[in-house]
Amino acid sequence: ATSLKFDSYVSDSAGPSWIDRWYLDELEKRTNGEVEIRRYWSGSLNKVGEHLAAARDGTSEITLIAPGYYQAELPVTRGLEWYFRMNRADALQRVCREVYDNFEPLRAEWEQRHRSKVLYWTNWNYAPLVLREPINSLEDLKGKRIRGYGVATDVIEALGGTAIPMAAPEVYPALERGILDGVYGFDFVTAVAYKLHEIAPHFYDIGDGPHAPSAVIMNKQVHDNLPEDVRKVSDELISEIYGGQFSSIYEDVLSRYVDTATAEGVRFATISDEEKQRARDLVQPAQIDKWKKEVAPQAGVDGDAMQSMIDDAIAKFDPEGTLPRPYEISKRS
Amino acid sequence: MNVIQATLRIVSNLFGVVAMLFLAFLMFGITADVIMRGLTGDPLSGVFEMSELSLVMVVFMGAMWAQRDRAHIRVNILSQRLSGRAHRAIMAFGWGCGALALLMLAWPATQEAVYSVSIREFRWGYTQIPIWWTKVGLALGLWFAAIQMICHATFALVQDESDDHQPIAEA
Amino acid sequence: MDPSLAPYIAVALIFILMAAGVPVFAALALSGAAGIIMVEDFAFLLTRLKSLPYSVTAVYTLVIIPLFILMGSFAHHAEVGKKLFNVASKWTGHLPGGLAMSSILTSAGFAATSGSSVATAATVGSVALPEMKKAGYDPALSAGAVAAGGVLGVLIPPSVLLIFYAALTETSAGKMLIAGFVPGLLTTIVFMFGIYFIAKRGASKGAVTPRAGWGEAAIGTAQAWQVLVLFIVVMGGIYLGLMTPTEAGALGAFAAFLMLLAHRGAWKAGMLGKITESFRSSIDTTVMILFTIIGAGVFSYFLTLVQVPNQLAQAVVDSGLPPYLVIGCLLLVFVPLGMFLDAFSMMVIAIPIMFPTVRSLGFDPIWFGILTVKMCEIGLITPPVGLNCYVIAGIDRETPLPTVFRGALWFVAMEFVTILILFSFPGIITWLPNLMDAN
Numbered sequence: 019a020t021s022l023k024f025d026s027y028v029s030d031s032a033g034p035s036w037i038d039r040w041y042l043d044e045l046e047k048r049t050n051g052e053v054e055i056r057r058y059w060s061g062s063l064n065k066v067g068e069h070l071a072a073a074r075d076g077t078s079e080i081t082l083i084a085p086g087y088y089q090a091e092l093p094v095t096r097g098l099e100w101y102f103r104m105n106r107a108d109a110l111q112r113v114c115r116e117v118y119d120n121f122e123p124l125r126a127e128w129e130q131r132h133r134s135k136v137l138y139w140t141n142w143n144y145a146p147l148v149l150r151e152p153i154n155s156l157e158d159l160k161g162k163r164i165r166g167y168g169v170a171t172d173v174i175e176a177l178g179g180t181a182i183p184m185a186a187p188e189v190y191p192a193l194e195r196g197i198l199d200g201v202y203g204f205d206f207v208t209a210v211a212y213k214l215h216e217i218a219p220h221f222y223d224i225g226d227g228p229h230a231p232s233a234v235i236m237n238k239q240v241h242d243n244l245p246e247d248v249r250k251v252s253d254e255l256i257s258e259i260y261g262g263q264f265s266s267i268y269e270d271v272l273s274r275y276v277d278t279a280t281a282e283g284v285r286f287a288t289i290s291d292e293e294k295q296r297a298r299d300l301v302q303p304a305q306i307d308k309w310k311k312e313v314a315p316q317a318g319v320d321g322d323a324m325q326s327m328i329d330d331a332i333a334k335f336d337p338e339g340t341l342p343r344p345y346e347i348s349k350r351s
Numbered sequence: 352m353n354v355i356q357a358t359l360r361i362v363s364n365l366f367g368v369v370a371m372l373f374l375a376f377l378m379f380g381i382t383a384d385v386i387m388r389g390l391t392g393d394p395l396s397g398v399f400e401m402s403e404l405s406l407v408m409v410v411f412m413g414a415m416w417a418q419r420d421r422a423h424i425r426v427n428i429l430s431q432r433l434s435g436r437a438h439r440a441i442m443a444f445g446w447g448c449g450a451l452a453l454l455m456l457a458w459p460a461t462q463e464a465v466y467s468v469s470i471r472e473f474r475w476g477y478t479q480i481p482i483w484w485t486k487v488g489l490a491l492g493l494w495f496a497a498i499q500m501i502c503h504a505t506f507a508l509v510q511d512e513s514d515d516h517q518p519i520a521e522a
Numbered sequence: 523m524d525p526s527l528a529p530y531i532a533v534a535l536i537f538i539l540m541a542a543g544v545p546v547f548a549a550l551a552l553s554g555a556a557g558i559i560m561v562e563d564f565a566f567l568l569t570r571l572k573s574l575p576y577s578v579t580a581v582y583t584l585v586i587i588p589l590f591i592l593m594g595s596f597a598h599h600a601e602v603g604k605k606l607f608n609v610a611s612k613w614t615g616h617l618p619g620g621l622a623m624s625s626i627l628t629s630a631g632f633a634a635t636s637g638s639s640v641a642t643a644a645t646v647g648s649v650a651l652p653e654m655k656k657a658g659y660d661p662a663l664s665a666g667a668v669a670a671g672g673v674l675g676v677l678i679p680p681s682v683l684l685i686f687y688a689a690l691t692e693t694s695a696g697k698m699l700i701a702g703f704v705p706g707l708l709t710t711i712v713f714m715f716g717i718y719f720i721a722k723r724g725a726s727k728g729a730v731t732p733r734a735g736w737g738e739a740a741i742g743t744a745q746a747w748q749v750l751v752l753f754i755v756v757m758g759g760i761y762l763g764l765m766t767p768t769e770a771g772a773l774g775a776f777a778a779f780l781m782l783l784a785h786r787g788a789w790k791a792g793m794l795g796k797i798t799e800s801f802r803s804s805i806d807t808t809v810m811i812l813f814t815i816i817g818a819g820v821f822s823y824f825l826t827l828v829q830v831p832n833q834l835a836q837a838v839v840d841s842g843l844p845p846y847l848v849i850g851c852l853l854l855v856f857v858p859l860g861m862f863l864d865a866f867s868m869m870v871i872a873i874p875i876m877f878p879t880v881r882s883l884g885f886d887p888i889w890f891g892i893l894t895v896k897m898c899e900i901g902l903i904t905p906p907v908g909l910n911c912y913v914i915a916g917i918d919r920e921t922p923l924p925t926v927f928r929g930a931l932w933f934v935a936m937e938f939v940t941i942l943i944l945f946s947f948p949g950i951i952t953w954l955p956n957l958m959d960a961n
């Protein structure tokens with residue numbers, strides 16, 4: 019029997035965890051007990067920021083990686099982080115796979131530098147702009163204090179807000195006491211789980227598209243040494259994830275969370291198309307150019323080549339994307 | 352022996368002053384951040400990110416002072432009841448285990464520090480803050496604390512260290 | 523060797539090493555390391571330890587600890603703490619155990635500003651312990667009182683742990699916070715009654731201060747204006763939405779620093795010395811606490827790795843006992859876990875396993891949440907790994923660790939009484955959050 023440890027820094031009900039659990043369950047099921055996986059959620063085994071090293075050094079076999087926590091270690095992967103560049107979260111997943119398969123430095127970053135194989139790309143679906151008070155236009159964001167992290171801070175600042183970094187457990191009380199006017203960069207499922215809407219019920223879809231990719235990886239040596247039949251099952255599962263499981267699991271989860279959120283008083287809203295376009299112009303292509311100028315050369319990669327490959331992949335996959343945004347789901351019923 | 356003691360004392364004071372500066376930064380820096388935010392609406396950038404790093408420096412740069420002041424808690428019901436050679440042995444065992452634990456942490460922390468420096472590791476919050484230097488400080492602090500603890504174990508074996516919780520005025 | 527024996531050996535090793543006088547952090551780290559080597563190997567251990575000291579200490583929510591200790595230290599040298607405590611003791615000092623009661627009340631007040639149990643114990647401990655000692659209190663009772671008073675920190679809102687439970691179970695964070703308030707008060711009252719009876723029956727029986735008249739008590743209160751300033755800075759700042767609890771710790775320390783500068787007595791005794799001493803003793807205590815957290819981190823990694831907590835929780839879930847008995851047993855699982863693990867680790871591992879059962883049996887998630895938080899908190903004052911007791915033993919160097927734990931055991935008993943009351947009368951927990959629905 020093959021015994022593996024799966025190690026995640028988020029809880030088993032967080033957005034991507036629904037996909038991960040499906041993969042782990044099916045892997046156990048379809049190998050008829052040949053594979054046994056111990057699961058460690060919420061950073062109970064390794065703490066946030068330790069998971070990449072754990073997979074690289076083999077103290078954990080499978081793990082979820084959000085590149086935001088490993089900025090210095092994943093400079094090429096950071097080229098996949100953006101807002102306001104595409105529309106569908108399931109398409110983002112395929113874009114990432116396409117670039118991973120075809121842009122050699124990205125694959126090398128994972129497979130050689132960090133000795134880990136990306137099993138499948140996943141992501142945080144959508145991150146609404148969560149606000150205490152409603153806004154009429156983006157103008158109203160001027161001077162608002164909004165919790166942000168990573169690329170999300172670029173967006174907040176570009177829209178005229180003040181980005182305030184804050185530890186996750188302090189976010190709710192900070193909203194409650196008015197230290198924060200809003201929160202950005204929490205994915206929808208997490209925002210609902212943390213009950214941020216009890217204080218800040220206005221969830222805005224600002225046209226920023228899917229929220230940050232992440233990857234489920236396996237230690238390369240472990241992966242290469244898997245029994246042939248086990249690897250075959252895993253490959254099969256992965257192609258099913260890309261082939262529609264991702265969107266169907268996620269759509270189901272999002273629908274349920276939209277129902278909960280609506281029942282608990284979340285006001286889903288959006289801004290006009292002109293406003294969205296204005297926001298997009300403020301953020302892009304500046305954010306990508308910054309990566310090309312500051313990060314890519316240091317990492318020794320051709321930033322233009324990678325980004326134009328990404329542009330092609332977006333053009334190819336984004337129109338095929340189907341995963342609806344929470345705002346769209348809320349308008350269905 | 353005296354040379355070692357004197358050297359350790361100097362290093363511990365040096366490290367201790369660094370720890371003090373970082374603790375002072377926590378107090379003054381965060382206070383300034385709150386006041387700035389209250390007055391202008393904008394936070395002082397970098398203070399939040401520096402807070403965690405400062406805590407790391409306070410802990411590992413302060414480790415030698417803590418041991419000099421015998422701040423690490425231990426249970427002394429057994430050692431209190433012993434005297435002479437048995438007491439020396441048990442005290443040496445206690446500090447020896449302390450040293451072992453520190454060495455066990457110091458060696459891998461050094462590997463981590465080397466790696467961290469090699470990639471110029473930084474953390475990403477509102478601003479990018481390099482963090483590799485804290486990992487270096489952490490490893491250094493652990494190594495010197497380990498050496499200091501080895502010395503304490505040796506002294507305890509040779510000179511017999513009293514069980515008092517009172518701080519002891521030596522290395 | 524049979525790897526399933528590893529947890530037993532590792533646990534036994536903790537007790538042996540601690541009894542032999544090994545510093546607590548080392549006893550924990552070495553026992554955990556031994557366990558990891560038994561189930562994996564030495565190379566695995568060294569690989570795992572690479573990042574552990576950093577990841578355990580570079581945590582923003584821990585920054586609050588040195589800040590509040592520093593505040594306590596400055597306040598001590600500025601003799602502010604003495605005044606604060608005088609106020610409380612003017613009102614309660616004439617009762618048997620009155621000073622210990624004062625420290626419980628002070629803890630409750632402090633808990634209303636801080637979400638951290640350790641910060642509460644550290645702050646109140648540094649203020650109240652010297653005064654109780656002066657009054658001739660039984661060291662076990664006084665140390666136990668401040669260690670136990672700390673648990674109010676996570677019960678009375680604000681509280682990181684309550685929010686964390688809410689997020690894990692997707693229950694209302696607002697309701698969880700509100701729900702902690704009444705049980706917090708109840709715990710405070712039970713503690714005070716408990717102290718009264720302990721003191722009356724023996725410990726510190728003679729140690730009462732003369733009864734102060736109402737007038738004197740009022741004047742004493744007015745003289746403690748600095749306390750009022752600290753109170754306004756810390757509590758007001760948080761409630762007015764100007765800052766987070768961590769930031770309030772920094773501002774509180776800064777305010778206490780200014781008070782020390784303004785204290786004439788300190789200039790006579792050498793101001794620079796006082797300042798350095800405050801810093802150094804705060805650093806010492808912080809190092810001790812964080813090193814203990816590192817040691818506990820190694821040990822808890824081992825327990826988590828071999829999935830001991832999961833198996834315990836799963837066994838109860840699968841037991842098929844009657845509903846109330848299941849809940850009772852689930853809660854009792856936290857007692858052995860709490861001996862070794864911190865509250866966050868316990869919740870993260872146990873709640874996802876327990877919660878579906880709790881919900882399917884139709885129990886109120888908020889009621890179960892408060893009971894869980896209370897059970898987790900007991901772990902902070904039970905041996906061998908009880909962080910609050912370590913902190914108190916670190917602050918009061920003359921009271922040995924076993925004495926602190928012995929004193930804390932009285933409060934563990936009182937905690938069980940409180941939990942039994944809350945278990946039997948769920949309304950105590952649920953009426954306040956239910957009022958939110960009514961509005």
Ligand code: NA
Nearest residue numbers: 633636675678
């Ligand atoms: Na509190």
Ligand code: NA
Nearest residue numbers: 861901904907
């Ligand atoms: Na305990």
